[in-house]
Amino acid sequence: MRHARIVFDGRELDIDIDPNDRIxxxxxxxxxxxxxxxxxxxxxxxxxxxxxxxxxxxYADHASELAFEPxxxxxxxxxHANTLTGHKQVSYRPDGIEYQHYxxxxxxxxxxxxxxxxxxxxxxxxxxxxxxxxFAIRDYLENYYRPNLRVKSRDSLLPMGPWIVDTADxxxxxxxxxxxxxxGKVTQDGSTKDMIFDVxxxxxxxxxxxxxxxxxxxxxxxxxxxxxxxxxxTIVCSIEDVCSLExxxxxxxxxxxxxx
Amino acid sequence: xxxxxxxxxxxxxxxxxxxxxxxxxxxxxxxxxxKKPPTxxxxxYKPRNTxxxxxxxxxxxxxxxxxxxxxxxxxxxxxxxxGKETCRVSADEALDYVGGYTIVSDFSLPEExxxxxxxxxxxxxxxxxxGPEIVTADKVANPNALxxxxxxxxxxxxxxxxxNMERSIAELISIISRIMTLQAGEIIxxxxxxxxxxxxxxxxxxxxxxxxxTLNNTLGGA
Numbered sequence: 001m002r003h004a005r006i007v008f009d010g011r012e013l014d015i016d017i018d019p020n021d022r023i024x025x026x027x028x029x030x031x032x033x034x035x036x037x038x039x040x041x042x043x044x045x046x047x048x049x050x051x052x053x054x055x056x057x058x059y060a061d062h063a064s065e066l067a068f069e070p071x072x073x074x075x076x077x078x079x080h081a082n083t084l085t086g087h088k089q090v091s092y093r094p095d096g097i098e099y100q101h102y103x104x105x106x107x108x109x110x111x112x113x114x115x116x117x118x119x120x121x122x123x124x125x126x127x128x129x130x131x132x133x134x135f136a137i138r139d140y141l142e143n144y145y146r147p148n149l150r151v152k153s154r155d156s157l158l159p160m161g162p163w164i165v166d167t168a169d170x171x172x173x174x175x176x177x178x179x180x181x182x183x184g185k186v187t188q189d190g191s192t193k194d195m196i197f198d199v200x201x202x203x204x205x206x207x208x209x210x211x212x213x214x215x216x217x218x219x220x221x222x223x224x225x226x227x228x229x230x231x232x233x234t235i236v237c238s239i240e241d242v243c244s245l246e247x248x249x250x251x252x253x254x255x256x257x258x259x260x
Numbered sequence: 261x262x263x264x265x266x267x268x269x270x271x272x273x274x275x276x277x278x279x280x281x282x283x284x285x286x287x288x289x290x291x292x293x294x295k296k297p298p299t300x301x302x303x304x305y306k307p308r309n310t311x312x313x314x315x316x317x318x319x320x321x322x323x324x325x326x327x328x329x330x331x332x333x334x335x336x337x338x339x340x341x342x343g344k345e346t347c348r349v350s351a352d353e354a355l356d357y358v359g360g361y362t363i364v365s366d367f368s369l370p371e372e373x374x375x376x377x378x379x380x381x382x383x384x385x386x387x388x389x390x391g392p393e394i395v396t397a398d399k400v401a402n403p404n405a406l407x408x409x410x411x412x413x414x415x416x417x418x419x420x421x422x423x424n425m426e427r428s429i430a431e432l433i434s435i436i437s438r439i440m441t442l443q444a445g446e447i448i449x450x451x452x453x454x455x456x457x458x459x460x461x462x463x464x465x466x467x468x469x470x471x472x473x474t475l476n477n478t479l480g481g482a
Contacts, residue, residue, distance in 0.1 A: 051307040077377040078305045080270050082440045115385070116326075143294045144276070145377045149303040153440050208324050210309045210383045259347045 002243075003128065004163035005086075007041040008033065014047065017163060042087035045130050045161040046109055050215035052079040052158070053206060054105075054134055056147055058221025059194050074197045074205055077147055079134075079219075082155050087162035090248050091135055092255035093231055094154070100229055102247075103134040103222035104180045104237035106173060106192050108199045109164055110216040117207040122200035125212065128164040129173060131245045132219050133237045135229075156255060158219075159237075159247045170241060174198050177240040178223060182233055190223030192239070265311040266341075266362060266390045268445025273337065273366060273382075273452075274432060275302040275374060277425045281454020293375045301427055301435055302374060306366065306388035306449075312477070314391035318367045320461050320481025321384045328481055331370050332459050335452035336410045336467030336475070338403065338422060339364040340429055341394050346442040354433035357442075360394040361403060363475040364449040365410075365467045371456055390447065392473045400471060404428050410457050411466040420453035427451075 002017040014026040023031040033039055056075040057068050085091065093100050111127025135157040140150040170176075174195060180188035197205070202218055229235060231251045238244040253260045276282060276298060289297040312318065321329045343359025366388060369381035400406070403422070410418040427435070429450050436448060459465060462482030468474040 051309070075376060076379045078307055078379070078383075080305065080440070082270075082443075140300075142298055142300060143296075144298045144302040144374050145304050146375065147377075148300070149272075149305075150300055150439050153303075155441050206379075208322070209380055210307075211385050213309065256348065 001166050001169070002163040004045050004161065005043040005047055007043065008039060012043070042089070042162045044084040044086050045164045046215055046217060048215045049081040049084060049217070050213050052083070052217045052219065054079055054152065054219040055197065055202065055221040058196050059190065059223040060196060061190070061194060061224035071196070074202055076206065077152060079153055079158060083153060083158035085156045085159050087159070088246050089156070089159060090250045090255060091133070091156045091159055092250050092252050093229065094137060095252045097137055097139040099138040101136055101138070101226035102180055102229060102235050102237060103136060103226065104178055104188055104239070105132050105134050105219045105222050106176065106178070106239055106242065107132045107160060108218045108220065110212050110218070111214055113211060113213050115207050115211045117203050117212070119200045119204040122203035123167055125203060126167045126199065127214070128166045129170055129242050130160055130164045131237055131239050131243050132158055132160040133235065133245055133247055134158055134219050134222070159245055161243065161245055163243055165242050176242065179238050180225065181236045182227060182229060187227045188223065188225030190225065194223055195220060262312050262316065264313055266313070266394055267311045267447050269443060270446040271306045271311065271364065271388060271390070271449065272436060272446070273304050273306060273364070273449040275304060275452070277301065277427060277451035278420065278454035279424050279426050282426055284454065301432055303436070304377065304382060307383055309385050310383060310388035312386045312389040314389060314475050314477070316386060316389055316477060317480045318389065318477050319384065319386045320479055321369065329369060332367060332479070333370045333456035334365055334367050334410060334459050334465055335456045336408050337364045337366065337449035337452050338406055338408060338469060338472065339390055340403070340433065340448045340450055342442045342444055342446045342448070343397065344444050346433065346437045349434055349437045351430040351434040354430040354437070355397070357433060358397045359444060360396045361400050361472050362390055362394045362447065363467050363469055363472055364447065365389045365465065365475055365477060366449065366452065367459070370458070389475055389477045391475050395472050406469050406472070408453070409468045411468070412457060412459060412463050414464070417457040418453045418455065420451070422451060425451040
């Protein structure tokens with residue numbers, strides 16, 4: 001089963017999507033609308049977002065692309081809900097920068113509170129999986145708490161969704177094809193099998209430091225194949241059997257409107 | 261996260277905002293891994309599992325083998341509580357967006373490196389008491405003139421005048437609001453004394469700011 005949050009017909013709804021793409025609300029109402037309909041506005045799929053953990057350089061080929069040695073322990077940074085947006089929404093490119101790239105990532109959504117979780121029990125704490133695009137702006141990188149908040153904590157630069165797939169429906173999260181297209185052209189073509197630290201490892205690692213709670217998310221990093229994105233570009237991040245996340249880039253002025 | 265935390269949705273902390281600390285580290289900043297001094301505020305989050313309250317016990321951290329860590333430290337900061345949605349504001353208008361002030365104590369492992377996000381050091385459960393209350397902004401005439409003190413078991417260990425911050429409260433709000441839209445109830449810990457105070461199991465820690473209050477916490481593990 002898949003789970004999402006949408007606005008439809010003026011109502012904010014929690015929905016389940018069955019294998020035949022039939023949509024049922026949490027009140028049991030069946031919605032007569034197709035999944036790809038423009039009548040659906042997709043919200044970030046986690047209803048009460050908690051702490052968002054993201055991994056840097058967690059694919060060996062991406063590490064070499066960035067001229068880094070693969071890390072010996074996870075490089076983790078934190079993001080908050082201001083960065084989230086939904087499927088088919090917009091993300092912005094700041095003015096006056098040279099290089100902003102997408103990062104297509106598998107996300108594990110925590111469903112149960114835990115501390116000191118063993119690797120072998122870790123998936124019991126995962127409610128499901130989704131896809132995110134953890135945009136980065138390389139111009140803003142500095143070697144202080146890198147990747148710093150100026151790079152990774154900006155509004156709208158973590159599109160997520162469209163839905164969460166139950167953990168039980170993904171027998172092996174480390175055997176999934178991962179692709180990104182920009183304006184229809186494939187620019188990233190990898191597999192979650194190349195992840196350095198998998199979801200159970202990261203859950204064991206983080207939960208030795210702190211308590212994980214429902215609504216926390218773990219974004220697991222991106223493989224080789226990043227390119228600059230410009231306003232007007234449409235970026236689609238896809239992970240096999242999970243979902244495809246579409247984002248349109250806009251300028252900073254278009255994004256902030258009156259607040260620009 | 262305690263149920264009665266004063267923090268709503270986000271606690272942003274500013275590291276390396278003590279001019280004396282920046283001066284002392286100046287040579288280091290030109291070496292690897294930093295290579296050059298920071299050009300922007302150095303920010304980190306204390307996530308929700310860390311949020312705690314006045315009077316609460318702070319857990320003594322464990323290492324990865326499950327043993328008690330050898331050392332912990334504390335720093336205290338003025339907590340600037342955002343009063344309304346704050347998006348891309350100028351420094352001149354920034355203080356109009358402040359709803360109130362409080363105190364943030366940041367318990368952590370000793371700060372050893374600023375190169376990577378310090379998840380192991382900073383994200384410990386219950387390590388960010390905030391309180392004792394939120395004093396409304398109209399009660400604090402000049403927040404940049406406040407002094408933050410930290411005492412351990414009744415002995416004063418640290419005095420930090422906010423006048424010695426590299427960036428003022430208004431500058432920080434302006435810069436941060438151009439990274440992220442801040443919401444009412446979110447808190448910025450604007451600056452800590454560069455020298456963190458070493459603490460031991462069972463220590464009683466008092467963080468005080470005249471006119472804002474005193475935040476009392478006790479280290480666990482004793």
